């Protein structure tokens with residue numbers, strides 16, 4: 001292996017005074033360093049307070065508490081009436097209500113409306129229903145891996161794990177489920193990259209972040225308008241038809257509600273699973289013993305995937321806002337205070353996980369919160385993502401056993417999504 | 432022993448269906464349906480109850 005496993009950084013060596021979770025560049029530091037910082041925060045300042053980043057066009061907000069202990073995160077997540085999502089779940093800043101709903105949809109709503117809207121699609125994502133899509137997921141994965149192989153053979157053997165393996169799989173699966181035509185998929189990928197870019201300058205070259213973000217949202221909404229009109233005229237057996245035809249409280253969803261739900265499903269379904277695949281493969285290449293062990297034993301597919309999601313924590317945090325004064329595990333808070341639930345930190349809490357800095361594809365039990373903790377917002381796509389990941393890793397072991405990571409990962413400068421932009425690799429060497 | 436569900440609180444996350452498929456199903460309206468009020472596999476149902484993200488299902492031990 002060309003990339004050696006980096007030993008866990010010594011938490012004692014982290015200077016907490018230099019740690020600013022609001023600084024986009026801090027998030028491109030190596031994960032070992034970030035986890036060492038989380039270790040210090042978790043044990044010394046479990047509700048550490050940070051100022052919000054400056055975003056041009058938005059008034060500076062009051063700041064937030066970074067929740068890093070598993071027990072605190074769970075206590076907040078399972079009390080949605082006290083810690084709501086409706087003030088914004090995916091941004092540190094309070095954003096205007098219309099933008100919040102447009103880009104957040106479900107994820108930035110509270111019950112009872114949240115539950116009613118979520119139930120329109122929940123059926124499609126259950127284990128029983130997904131059993132039927134297993135064959136099509138397999139077909140997508142086999143095709144993507146065959147193309148990666150063909151690309152390597154046509155050139156010098158080099159591929160990009162992100163562009164050639166990790167990105168196309170979830171994109172094709174979710175677009176199939178939504179009924180997005182082939183011709184529109186490249187723009188769906190580009191726009192969902194911008195929406196979750198966290199303002200990373202490489203992804204939004206030509207514009208200021210806010211303009212790029214709004215343009216991407218408008219293009220997605222325009223696509224939805226077109227598909228919605230088509231499905232109303234001619235219903236099909238896809239999610240888009242369910243969105244346009246189901247009634248909630250005796251009314252159909254508004255155009256804007258449909259568009260934002262559509263965007264959420266595409267964006268949430270793409271970026272997360274992609275980063276679990278790319279960084280799962282990175283972790284496996286850094287831990288060749290775990291690669292060999294998992295590859296040899298399909299019985300590890302279940303625990304292996306859970307460990308990848310724990311290890312990578314593709315969604316770093318979600319936000320909640322206190323609706324009242326109170327106290328949580330001894331910490332007093334007042335109405336309006338913001339809490340960022342750092343899943344990435346809770347997933348390495350030594351109170352819950354034995355030897356948390358060890359990547360162990362057989363870890364069991366593994367009660368990670370990579371898909372969210374207890375509460376009504378628990379990931380809608382968890383069963384789908386698990387399935388995609390199980391099929392993908394097994395297929396890589398069988399079809400690309402010669403995959404070799406050759407270069408350093410290019411990290412997305414985002415606190416919210418733990419993402420890779422590129423991961424150089426090679427096929428056909430003698431691994 | 433009896434299984435009860437609160438269909439208003441349920442968001443159809445489907446954990447129960449995964450852990451105790453004989454006892455639960457996410458129905459066409461997106462909320463849980465109890466298939467066995469007196470479950471065959473009480474251990475699986477207890478597991479499902481403890482994993483439910485919204486606390487929508489309960490196992491009444493004496494009923």
Ligand code: HEM
Pocket residue numbers: 077106107108118174264265266268269270272273276309313314315318343369370371372373374375376377378379380381382384385
């Ligand atoms: C490895 C892949 C994935 C990870 C790590 C992940 C993670 C998460 C997390 C952390 C949340 C928030 C939970 C909370 O606030 O309590 C969430 C919510 C959500 N996820 Fe995923 N997700 C993944 C894949 C997917 C897929 C494939 C879809 C497909 C559509 C999806 C759709 C959603 C939606 C719609 C929500 C909002 C649910 C709500 O607010 O009720 N996710 N996900």
